Amino acid sequence: MSTAEPPHSEQKPATGAILAPGYTFTTLTDKLASIALSRRTPKSWFFGAAVGFVLTMVLLATITHLVFKGVGIFGVNVPVGWGFDILNFVWWIGIGHAGTLISAILLLLRQPWRNSINRFAEAMTIFAVSCAGLYPLLHTGRPWLDYWLVPYPNTMGMWPNFRSPLIWDVFAVTTYATVSLLFWYVGMIPDLATLRDRAKALWAKMLYGMLAMGWRGSARHWHRYETASLLLAGLATPLVISVHTVVSFDFAAGIVPGWHATIFPPYFVAGAIYAGFAMVLTLAIPLRKIYGLEDFITMKHLDNMAKILLATSLIVAYGYAVEAFMAFYSGNVYERYMMWNRATGPYKHMYWALIFCNVLAPQMMWFRKLRHSIPALFVMAMIVNVGMWLERYVIIVVSLSRDFLPSSWGLYKGTVFDWSMFLGSIGLFIALLFLFIRLLPMISIFEMRVILPEAKVEAKEEQA
């Protein structure tokens, strides 16, 4: 195996550029392909992967205990029937969104700067969705009967209740997962072929070969590829909106004060994109450092994402404001108390922390200086991740803890198993992600080629 380091451009990319100058098809391809193929794995990878796998074991242990003992190992009770389970489900689903948004919507909007980040953003989507999927499946009292939520001809002569938002969830989430997976995979085919061709070891050739499905880069292939990815992009785009809209129905369709609000769909979608981009940043920043990808994931990218964060944070802030206003304006005693309770009740710390994380802190993105300070961005992204988690906590737990009859009010607190399951799912996410960056091209090689100057030239020649 060649240990030859691929050429590294001396000049830093000019700010505003989405790719450092001095790259050719070859150097660029060498550099990106080498991450999966020849380049020796950095120590940090082993460290990260290890953490991921250990936490994944924690997850498995928790699930085993859960199946043996029952959902009571979690902190849920009456009145608070949903806790970390649904909370984390919504949180993960939200995180997934950025991926689809970047790959699909920005593709349709012809935003070339997306090319370097869409691949691992999509991967992130898929892993986030698989983590999210765990929760609704395991939060039920009898998980082995979850298949009853699927409409199929059965010996009971029964159908699921199509009025229930949970059924809508089943369809929304499964569709979303399927389309995202397809999109991701189809998008990877040309690069898999590249890897196949450059791989030295036979097993690698075979592996990538199979995955590449006999891609030869012929015009016919490219033509079909374009059509396919465009179609999938078209399919995925509405899903970005629909999935979290449907998820928000889980609450909006309920009568619980703090759930029953018409603003939820847009407010959830915005929140999802918000959370998603925060997570993309959280991943992109260390990755470009570890793998020296500053040339491909440039300040321009980070800057753009920071701006998106800022924008969505304002939308979310608007959501909070409207919630408070409607509570007051409705004149409804329960709505008013709900808001008052959030701000001053037993969970007030949660609420104010959420306001800080999701509304106040992001405002620093107004300053170019901060947008261009990597540490600031990273901290920012982290704050938002926490903030969005708190938001779900406030919506789900706090609303449930005090609803209509004072006599039935109660409090909720996550147990050690709630936390181990949460950490475990994070571990699963990390583990999958590290496998991905080690084995697959985390930056789309051929799409990067497109933004090379050479590509433009060719394009000109073609026209001529």
Place this chain on the structure above:
Amino acid sequence: MKFTVDSRRSTGVDIGAARTKLGELHGREYWRSLEELLETDDFREHLHREFRVPIDSGVDRRELLTLMGASIALAGLTGCTRQPTERIYPYVKPPEEIVPGEPLFYATAHLHEGYARGVLAKSYEGRPIKVDGNDLHPASLGGSDVFAQASILNMYDPDRSQTLTERGQIRPWSALLAAVKLTLEQERPRRGSGLRFLTTTVTSPTLQAQIAAVLAELPDAKWIAWEPTGRENVFAGTKLAFGQELQPVYAFDKADVVLSLEADFLGSGPSMPRHVRDFVSRRRAETMNRLYVVESTPTLTGARADHRRPLTPAAIESFAASVAAGVGVGGISAGAPADAFADAVAADLKSHAGASLVVAGETQPPAVHALAHAMNAALGNVGKTVRYVGSAADTPAAQTAALAELVGEMADGRVSTLVILGGNPAFNTPADLDFGKAMQKVGLRIRLGLYNDETSRLCHWNVAEAHALESWSDARAEDGTVTILQPLIAPLFSGKTAHELLAAFSAEPEKSAHDIVRDQWRGKLPGDFEAAWQKSLHDGLVDGSAFPSRPVAVRSFPLDPRASTLDPSLTLLFRPDPTIWDGSYANNGWLQELAKPMTKLTWDNAALMAPATAEKLGVTTEDVVELSFAGRRVEAPVWVMPGQAEGCVTIHFGYGRTRGGRVADGTGFNAYALRESRTLWAAPGVEIRKTLRRYPLATTQHQHSMEGRAPVRAVTAAAYLENPGVVAHMGEPPPGPHDTMYPQLPRGSYAWGMAIDLSTCVGCNACVIACQSENNIPIVGKEQVQRGRAMQWIRIDRYYKGSLDAPETFHQPVTCMHCENAPCEVVCPVNATVHSAEGLNQMVYNRCVGTRYCSNNCPYKVRRFNFFLYSDFTTEIKKMVNNPEVTVRSRGVMEKCSYCVQRINRARYAAEKENRPIKDGEIVTACEQACPARAITFGNVDDPESRVSRAKAEKRGYGLLVELGTRPRTSYLASLSNPSPALAPAEEPEKHKA
């Protein structure tokens, strides 16, 4: 009891701050729990705290098996596994009457403090599963209480004493007979001077006769009776007033004005259901009675009072004196301080002379009883609202003195043989007597007991006692009515009855209880014996066995000097526990997990003290304090009790068992340890020391105010009669019938509905246990209750209103409302909860996957979830108590009130087989049947003539949270009160607000 040491700085409650905050509240706003009011950290962490989690602590072998067993059961639910082959074991010779799957009912009695209350026991294939009141019995009238309802669980208690042992060795019955024979031979020469019988209060004519027979043969032998909640004050009171020991029998239905001197006649006592029924029959706006209560510690009776005043025991005495003087009882130096309240009460009583009633509680000293009797006499109530009969218990009324004498004799070694029938003297006798120590000087100790308990440990011979439902016996009610107890099942552990044990001391030692009881009544029943015997068994009472009224004449009696001297120091009050009574129900899971009516506490007792007292001591709820009295010390967690008399600390005895069984042990603290024979009910001069420890208590309700909402609507009878519409305006109006996007559900043949009258409901919890028994509701344990996972389908909400020191208290039973537009149904993904054509909100356990979405979306939060495998699928004897008509729920499914659909279906089968419609009143839900107040009515709301329709038609009817458009089928009737115009309550003006 174990304390979890808590290093957190206990912030304590600043009651002063509470008062100022309360000052801000006004109008109908009901105040909330102190900690909540002040947002203290303690409150926030109250539930947050992590406790020892037995149910979480790994999976041990037994649990593993349980879980595997359960998972097989669960697998069955998926429908895609084969059913294991089951077998059917038919009778060889079919017993008459028994039809497999069809219940039979037998009339017998439940014993409370030794007195009988008629019950009907329901039995399937010879397996009793439910106990309810007997309509014909004067003390029951069909109603029951928590103890009668829960007694069935005691019978199937695996911790019951199961064998006959001598010094731990299992022995045959014959061995005991031999031992007794030997004793008798030793005792005969000395005329039985070394022989002592210790029983609880005995009202059984047969047992009394048996003991009398033995004593006749051995004249120097003695019979002592000890009941920790004994009524000796009652008898001493009548002796003081009339010169003879008499049992007062009250007729609350005839009383326009009632004054209770700490008499909890609505909350406890052998005749509680009768008293409740009579009392609430006068809680209708038109014929409203008026209740004055003075008491030291809040009771259900106090909660129903139109005027309640918390007073220390000494103050009650002087209050009684003042009222007595006011109503013209002669010979009372009205030295008691003039008291506007007392004068008003006296005036009210006088203006209803002959139709008023003064009742004194068992806990009151004889003088107060005597005063009460004197007042009734002066008011001409005797013979109208109260009559006097002989005592059903013909043991010496002065139980304490007799017990003290016995202990003395034992200590001096003058007792050679002690026979203990029932009770638990080593645990529940006054601490100063130190019964346990003294009895060890007795040569031969024979014990008949239901449990192998603290007393059994100190006895040589332990005879497993047969449960009342396993025994032939008889007993009298307070008014003398005799009920013959018949067994519904052969003794599960070959237990013996007291009759059989006493027979051992007679000429016919082998005689069976059946023969003994039967022979006792032979010739004593009117007419043909066989017919009369059968009738007595069938009706559950012996005709004409009630005592005749005795004429009484008040003598002048001295007043207790205590009356004048108010004790400044702290007074410790001893009371039986509202749910486990004197400790005899300590191993009963249903009662342990039952929220106590006033505190809503489960699984523990506490030191109840007034907010002001707690403020003085600088302690708050859950702080552990050390109570010391006469050199004895006990540690107890504090419970701040609104409405408690300042300077009084109440502790409930019955907890702190050491050999009570798996359920009882380790719960609460032993209040008997401070109880002395001199101060059975009130001990002045107790010292309280604050410790730095805290002890977590499990309560089912954390919020005690209504937050300006109107779940309970209360109005004065006057205001209601003046403007019946007032109730409707107390809350948001419901949306119109067409303000819904959901289609009107098609109506079936019937429309089931329920009405709950908050004016007659006294909050006694009988319905809660009845429901638990009828519907196989499991218990979950203290830790789970703390996590908010209690399973009872009915909960009784308790709200406070008004001042911190003397609040008004409201009780409201809440269960599934069976909404016509049920929010839970829309959100269930698998159609596990759907609406029936007849308006039932059906919960199908076997379809439920357990998303808990329905519970989240239920505005009443009446759905209960099996977070773990709460039901016992393995212990055979525990399974025997289950109602075969109701599915036993497994892990991970939701459950809730079903309107007792099994009873609906049974009635439907009967009706449809006869090709007729179901009659009104043919379906009686378990809660309705148990309710002593008949506050719950169930029936067809489409039939305008049905009882429930007539109830709902009342102007004071209202639905809970109707503004949400849920259209609940269960609705409420507003609570009415009848305050005296002479004592206009402060909040009167706001009554018309809203």
Place this chain on the structure above:
Amino acid sequence: MAQIFHRSTNTVSRVSVFGAVFFLGLLLWLFDALNRSPYTTQQGVARVQPVQFSHQHHVGAMGIDCRYCHTTVERASFANIPPTKTCMNCHTQIWAQSPELEPVRESWRTDASIPWVKVYDLPDYVYFNHSIHVAKGVGCETCHGRVDRMPLVSQHPTLQMAWCLDCHREPEKNLRPRDAIFTMGYVPAGNPEEIGKKLAAEYKIRPPMELTDCTTCHR
């Protein structure tokens, strides 16, 4: 550059990609088939009993009425299994020494029940009531089949919920005149549909909307 894969791989891959879909479908179908098969439902599986009691002989040949043994079928939810005494009523005289009947005589001597194997075994969360079905004109044969032709009784229907619902949704299809309820091989005299409707009206059968309420069977 050398080829890694042989040409045939293309076909293989195509087949496997599309085949996967059908394979998955097949698995699901198999599971469902198993679920409905007699293996799971025990439908039509003759059970070996401690005594090889032949309904064919007693009902078919001797024409004994169902109610002679199953006495409570009209009164109770449970159509009782006859006590040993019922057998002995006759078999103290006839076949008094037959070795086949030894278990019965033993039960009679030792007062121990005959451990019959349960053939119609509903899950514990299902509450079926015989008396109401009989009262409403549902014949024994409808659910139990031609027991007069069963040497050893086996389960006639699947006893799966869907089967119960079939009848609760269209009860009129399975109604008989009162006198035909205990007869085997009943043939409606005339147009079954009309007779069904007539009987449904006569028996005051509740509308399917009510008959299919969950609480009709589940509590």
